[in-house]
Amino acid sequence: MPHMSRAAQLVERSPFFQAAGPAAMADILRPSFTQLLPRGATLFEQNDEPDFLHMLLEGSVGLQASVEDAGRTMVEIFGAGEVFLAPAVVLRLPYLASAVALTEIRVLMIPADVFRDGVARSHDLCRATTQLLSRHWRLMVDQVVDLKLRSAEDRVARFVARRISEESGAGDAALPESRIAIAARLGMTPETLSRALTGLEKKGRLRRGGAGATVADRKALAR
């Protein structure tokens, strides 16, 4: 990837790059390219065979799954720095979900066969992939527990809290995605999401703003 600059910086900051190291990444970055896509763009469709592994550099992407006669939902939302969907690429299996840009996005497109060859050739890349997949498994376990045990308000509180860095412990949580997308991710209706946000605001745990929420105490919000 010649002449990248902003993109290169964003790539190097990603946890996956940090884990794999520059040498292992160089081989898979060379044939890769970045795309700037508008909100609403579809990166891939459920049931497609993967042609690319994606690394999100800016913006927000939603994994949307449909079930015949049962509708559509949001499986997960990935932010900048995340790599997806390695499982489909590794296993050469059709995607279980579509990927839709929930904001304007900048995304690195890594050809699927280049990634698979990379994992087969580079032990470092392979190890970084085990770390990536391990982190993603834990995201899903967390969500399953959320859906099965936590109230709508608690789910919303934890979702907002995760948008604030743990180090700062307070600040503005950006929520650039549509209310519909966030509600689907949290397994609730947009109305329930609104009620939960109102409830949290009344309790003083957050203050709603234009494109997100201000949180005085991240820990107290996430409890």
Place this chain on the structure above:
Amino acid sequence: MPHMSRAAQLVERSPFFQAAGPAAMADILRPSFTQLLPRGATLFEQNDEPDFLHMLLEGSVGLQASVEDAGRTMVEIFGAGEVFLAPAVVLRLPYLASAVALTEIRVLMIPADVFRDGVARSHDLCRATTQLLSRHWRLMVDQVVDLKLRSAEDRVARFVARRISEESGAGDAALPESRIAIAARLGMTPETLSRALTGLEKKGRLRRGGAGATVADRKALAR
């Protein structure tokens, strides 16, 4: 592991062993040992640091997660051949769930540091781990979609159908776990599980027996 015979056969049949190959497995099997544990035994507790990676050789294990003031649920149920929980071992992070024997079990205990060293040394073992983690990610995505979109009856139907081999397409689905465990895995009460099974039986899609259900047409059941 000298003098294993039955255990060795079970280990070699597991998808993880098949993916890693005998050479890569030999190093991590040498310091490993098997345990026979009764129903109800706890393999590890939520928030524990992992000391072992587990490969289930016989029986059924449930991943149980608790949330303070919100109760307890079943994140996933693993059957014979499955390896768990690699993500906690890989990342050296505390478990997000406890593992409880839902039946009598036979389990291979692979010391966590032996596994981590193995993944660091053996590229084959590392690649097998990416495949394992990829399969497990897809299990969780499937469950999230299930919980968000499918009716109780459809969830039960798919759970039972997965207990029958795809090749045979029909037969007896063993359900040796307690109704409480299965219901929690499916995100419903035991009463809802019973109602769903009755509903499926009335529609002729399964016939309940002592320790499971008989299914004449797996595809029709899973739809």
